[in-house]
Amino acid sequence: MAVEPEKLEGNPVRPLERLAVALAVALAGGVVVWDGARQAGASAYFPIAVGSAMIALSAVSVARLDRETRMTEEAPLVRGFVGLGMLAAFIFLAGQIGFLTASIAFIPAMALLGGDRNFLRIAVGTVAFVIMAYVVFNLAFAQPFPAELILGG
Amino acid sequence: MVEVLSGLPHALILDSILAMIVGTAAGILVGAIPGLTATLAMALLLPFTYTMSPLVALGMMAGIYNGSMYGGAIPAILMRIPGTPSAVATTFDGYPLAQAGRAKYALHIALVSSTAGSIISALALMVIAPPLVSLALQFGPTEYFWVAVFGLTSVSLLLAGAPAKGLASAMIGVAVGLVGMDMMTGSERLVFGIRHIAGGIDLAVMLTGLFAVPPALAMLASSANGDGRADLTGAGLKVREAFTLTKTWIRSGLIGVVIGIMPGAGGNLAGILGYAEEKRAAKDSALFGKGDPRGIAASECANNADNASSLIPTLALGVPGNSVAALMMGAMLIQGLNPGPALFSQHADVVYGFMWQMLITAFLMLGLGLIGAKLFVNMLRIPAALLAPMILIICSLGTYASTNAMADVWLMLGFGLMGYVLSRSGYPIAPIVLGAILGPMAESSFRQALLIARGDPLSFVSSPISIALVIAVVAILALPLVRGRGRKNEAAST
Amino acid sequence: MLRNLMTAAAAVLISAGPALADWPEKPLELLVAYGAGGGTDVTARTLQPLLEKELGQSIVVVNRPGAAGEVGHAALADAKPDGYTMGILNLPPMLTIPITKDAAFKPEQIIPVAGLVRDPSAISVPGNSPFNTLEELIAYAKENPGAVTIGTTGVGTDDHLAMRYLAKATGAEFTHVPFASAGAARTALMGGHVSAAALNLGEAMPNAQEGKVKILAQFGPETSPLAPDVPTAKSLGYDVEMLSERGVGVPAGTDPAIVEKLAAAIEAVAKNPAFIERNKELYTEVSYMPTEAFQKHVEQLRKDYQAMWDESPWQ
Structure with a gap:
């Protein structure tokens, strides 16, 4: 799961990115300390300690940073962020037109991003999934979901 | 003992058996879908139990409870996505094994280990419930504080490879655990005016985002890279091989039972602690994290072993050990059964019948689990690029279903981003979850203990249990040093 | 948004x-x-x-x-x-x-x-506690300010308020120990880690019937039909209702x-x-x-x- 120094295959992670993440963790630690300092009395100690530890540990990571490019099993940077963007769009749409209706656009879009060009397979897979999800979540669980444009919500 | 046996016929009536089969199957299904937990399944089942007879309702719940703990291992092994929070440690060795083409073997280990854990736990519930309860009551805030410290220490050991990043992850988790109302004073921390998180962040939401989103994103790239995909080919687990895991089962089974009894610790902890202890105890720990069968066995056995034992305080004291036990107690209350010692005398048929159901569902799981794994493996025939959006949709639906709030689905996305970015830079994800569980426990128990002792720091080492826990913490820190030296000496003498 | x-x-x-x-x-x-x-x-x-x-x-x-x-x-x-x-x-x-x-x-x-x-709030002590009445508990708390620790179900809950107004009405000084849930407060009470706990009557009743805890008083307006033996704080002369x-x-x-x-x-x-x-x-x-x-x-x-x-x- 983590980047292992001896790992030779995978997607590259440049030193600049590792530096940026270490700084982001330190920044988050700073926010925790700042919020902790606003607290009164006993509520303040623990956050200040935790935030300070985050900053100190980031400093260690920055100090140990080298110039080599490491490998990771996670998705490459651009594709990962486009995927996350698509998920954000899906969640936004789900709140407006329902989870299943939004799925009809989301599944093909992400499949194309993943490099699948077999359009028939994508179409059949999307329809089959939406029907299955409808049966499991709406009928079996009978949970109230945001209303769907299709399938009668 | 006679009372215990008298419950058996009640558990073996046709209605009860059917309920257990349905419950176990449903549990495996729910456990295997990331975002859906046993807690959610039981919450959805609860209204229907109103009209059922007590043992039908409880049998179904026993099945869901045991089944979901195994179900969580299926995606953990096949896709590196833990289906339930307690299956986090199963991904460590399960996924590498599956990648090496031994998914069937890994799933079999998870299944027999889950069964072993459930059996150990059910036996503990039947035989040693009363004395264990009085032990659990000895745990006050001081003792809970040391338990939390012990948990965090054993994890930093687990991540000996990159201590700074491992500890940073744990601290990020603790910071996430800080979000919400400070239980001791009522003041809000790290809320920044967002009402939805004023009560804290739902653990299941955080877990789904951290663990399901990054692997789904990785799938988008894997088809392009032509990565090896897991399937059910290869040899399964041989009966003879299974028994070589007996020691692991006993060790993690006991860990699971003890954690289950302590109210508040919860099963999410059992799997990780069982794994850490197994790695520590192993003479040759080099293979851990790369596909050691003992890693899967320890995690799966421990997370099932806390099931029945978490019902010990529930049944005996009316104090549920975790959220699932709380729901079971809710179901009992709806049936007019009030947990507590009186329950054992007034409704012995139900109590002991229920204990047998916990044991029987462990065996049902063995059969249903094999079928379940086969069904889920078919999912992997779907091309990765098509499977990725489906996983993300199921996670979104599951997250929404548990709290009925779109805000939690956005939160899941946020944690997905966090997990993806951190993991790319070499920060391990599992300690984040552990930090979020243990951080608040450490803080509140520390402050409660100081309040009770009126500020006397010596109270932290005043009870035998505290002292034992402190020794355990020191030992776990010192052991790698001692062992390392021992090996050197051995090498020198030969 | x-x-x-x-x-x-x-x-x-x-x-x-x-x-x-x-x-x-x-x-x-x-x-x-x-x-x-x-x-x-x-x-x-x-x-x-x-x-x-x-x-x-x-x-x-x-x-x-x-x-x-x-x-x-x-x-x-x-x-x-x-x-x-x-x-x-x-x-x-x-x-x-x-x-x-x-x-x-x-x-x-x-x-x-x-x-x-x-469900009225109530004050309970462990079954083996030396205190048998609310009066004894309050008298001890007055003599030893802060020595009596009271577990509650959290800050601002009815149980916490009941404890506060009892302290105010009697002039006794308690040490407040908030817990995350009724279950946690109850375990701490039964284990004797706190001297008393403010819990709802219904939450304390099952354990009281087993003798694991003693309910000293409840803060309802009148005696509850569920627990006719438990006196109200009002009937004991403390004007607290919660x-x-x-x-x-x-x-x-x-x-x-x-x-x-x-x-x-x-x-x-x-x-x-x-x-x-x-x-x-x-x-x-x-x-x-x-x-x-x-x-x-x-x-x-x-x-x-x-x-x-x-x-x-x-x-």
Whole structure:
């Protein structure tokens, strides 16, 4: 799961990115300390300690940073962020037109991003999934979901 | 003992058996879908139990409870996505094994280990419930504080490879655990005016985002890279091989039972602690994290072993050990059964019948689990690029279903981003979850203990249990040093 | 933005306008501001099947936990007032949350329809405690200020308030030890880690019957039929009254005719022997309050809590 120094295959992670993440963790630690300092009395100690530890540990990571490019099993940077963007769009749409209706656009879009060009397979897979999800979540669980444009919500 | 046996016929009536089969199957299904937990399944089942007879309702719940703990291992092994929070440690060795083409073997280990854990736990519930309860009551805030410290220490050991990043992850988790109302004073921390998180962040939401989103994103790239995909080919687990895991089962089974009894610790902890202890105890720990069968066995056995034992305080004291036990107690209350010692005398048929159901569902799981794994493996025939959006949709639906709030689905996305970015830079994800569980426990128990002792720091080492826990913490820190030296000496003498 | 989204989702969810004469003509939602399996949830699920029979429509219990009840009450306050969304009201949280902070809802946004059950706060000690009466406990606390530790179910809960006002009424000094839940406070009490605990009567009753804890007094207005042996604090000469109550409410703007119909259905459930018996098993006391009386009661409580807060804030 983590980047292992001896790992030779995978997607590259440049030193600049590792530096940026270490700084982001330190920044988050700073926010925790700042919020902790606003607290009164006993509520303040623990956050200040935790935030300070985050900053100190980031400093260690920055100090140990080298110039080599490491490998990771996670998705490459651009594709990962486009995927996350698509998920954000899906969640936004789900709140407006329902989870299943939004799925009809989301599944093909992400499949194309993943490099699948077999359009028939994508179409059949999307329809089959939406029907299955409808049966499991709406009928079996009978949970109230945001209303769907299709399938009668 | 006679009372215990008298419950058996009640558990073996046709209605009860059917309920257990349905419950176990449903549990495996729910456990295997990331975002859906046993807690959610039981919450959805609860209204229907109103009209059922007590043992039908409880049998179904026993099945869901045991089944979901195994179900969580299926995606953990096949896709590196833990289906339930307690299956986090199963991904460590399960996924590498599956990648090496031994998914069937890994799933079999998870299944027999889950069964072993459930059996150990059910036996503990039947035989040693009363004395264990009085032990659990000895745990006050001081003792809970040391338990939390012990948990965090054993994890930093687990991540000996990159201590700074491992500890940073744990601290990020603790910071996430800080979000919400400070239980001791009522003041809000790290809320920044967002009402939805004023009560804290739902653990299941955080877990789904951290663990399901990054692997789904990785799938988008894997088809392009032509990565090896897991399937059910290869040899399964041989009966003879299974028994070589007996020691692991006993060790993690006991860990699971003890954690289950302590109210508040919860099963999410059992799997990780069982794994850490197994790695520590192993003479040759080099293979851990790369596909050691003992890693899967320890995690799966421990997370099932806390099931029945978490019902010990529930049944005996009316104090549920975790959220699932709380729901079971809710179901009992709806049936007019009030947990507590009186329950054992007034409704012995139900109590002991229920204990047998916990044991029987462990065996049902063995059969249903094999079928379940086969069904889920078919999912992997779907091309990765098509499977990725489906996983993300199921996670979104599951997250929404548990709290009925779109805000939690956005939160899941946020944690997905966090997990993806951190993991790319070499920060391990599992300690984040552990930090979020243990951080608040450490803080509140520390402050409660100081309040009770009126500020006397010596109270932290005043009870035998505290002292034992402190020794355990020191030992776990010192052991790698001692062992390392021992090996050197051995090498020198030969 | 998130709020807007959620409101939009909720608005889309409940489409058709109210047709009063035929109400209810589709399934209803019953919001619960706490998680499944808790006391409020059990009340809702006990009410659900019986209310379904009275109204002739199915009712879906929807848990909206979060922020100690704030999220659920806000969801009720913001729901479309068409009569198809109702919620369980929890007192005092519904009133104390907006007092203690700038909350996401105001009590005026919710119409109290009927009071349903109540559970007085109570003070308990471990079974082997040297204290056998409230008087002994208070006398000891006065002699040794701060030596008596009292576990509660958290800051600002009815139990915490009960403890505070007992301290104020007697001049005794207690050390407050908040726990995350009733279960945690109860375990600490039974293990003898705190000298006493403020818990609801129903939460302490099962353990009291087994002799694991002793209930010294409860803070209800009169002796509870569930525990006739437990004296009220008032009868012992301490003027403290604090109880946890649950009722049903609908969003402000709901048609009065619907409120009336709903109140009648709830009254029928509250008088149903099956409902009363089930609640007895759950150690909660059914105390039905019709719409007008309940609304007056809520308003009076709101004034009381505001006055208490202005005098001495509890957090």
